[in-house]
Amino acid sequence: MERILIIDDEQQIRSMLRLMLERDGYEVVEAPDGIEGMKAYRQKPADLIITDLIMPNKDGIGMIIDLQKEFPDVKIIAMSGGGLNKPDGYLKGAKKLGADCTLTKPIDREKMLRAVKNIVKGTSSELEEPQPEPE
Numbered sequence: 001m002e003r004i005l006i007i008d009d010e011q012q013i014r015s016m017l018r019l020m021l022e023r024d025g026y027e028v029v030e031a032p033d034g035i036e037g038m039k040a041y042r043q044k045p046a047d048l049i050i051t052d053l054i055m056p057n058k059d060g061i062g063m064i065i066d067l068q069k070e071f072p073d074v075k076i077i078a079m080s081g082g083g084l085n086k087p088d089g090y091l092k093g094a095k096k097l098g099a100d101c102t103l104t105k106p107i108d109r110e111k112m113l114r115a116v117k118n119i120v121k122g123t124s125s126e127l128e129e130p131q132p133e134p135e
Contacts, residue, residue, distance in 0.1 A: 002120045003027045005046035007037035007063070008079075009055040017050060017107070024113055026120075034058025038066060045071065047120050050112075052105075053080040053090045061093055068098040075119050077112075081105035 004026050006017050011032075018028045029046060031037035035058045037051065049067070053060035060078055067074045078094035081104070091102035101115045117123075 001025065001027045002047040003029065003044070004116065004120075005029045005031065005037060005040055005049045006051075007031045007034060007049065007055070007060070008052040009033055010052070013052070013105075013107075017112070020109060020112065021116065024116075026116070034060060034063035034066075037063055041067070041071070041074075045074075048075045048077065048116060050077045050079065050116075053078055053094055061090070061097065064094055064097045064099060074098075075100050077101045077103060077115055077119065079103045079105055079107060 004021055006014050006028060008014050008017075009032055014030045014032075018030060021028050029040055031040045033055045034051070037049070038058070041049065051060040051063060060080070064076060064078065067076065076099045078091060078099035079102070080090045080094075091104065095102050100119050103111060103115065
């Protein structure tokens with residue numbers, strides 16, 4: 001059974017993703033921020049990390065940088081609602097830093113499950129949502 005680590009400061013998001021992924025047959029572990037997420041991954045690496053980008057204590061961007069240095073083969077889905085800004089810049093940055101896939105919150109169930117399956121199985125990870133055209 002593939003193991004997925006969900007890192008998000010919002011308990012509701014973690015619970016929703018846990019339920020969705022467990023129903024699809026995955027083992028799920030949760031962490032509330034990047035510091036706890038790094039600890040959890042170091043203790044027992046997961047097949048995939050799904051992380052929010054905007055979090056207290058250690059954000060997703062900093063965590064992606066640290067994960068890529070320490071574990072170059074780590075698989076990551078980055079997600080963001082953008083906080084006070086649009087999520088596009090955060091998601092583009094996460095992709096440049098090594099995220100395998102980026103998704104905008106609120107999360108579309110089918111897109112998330114397809115991305116997880118493709119990344120875990122090693123097929124296509126080119127599932128980024130289309131970026132809006134510049135105005």
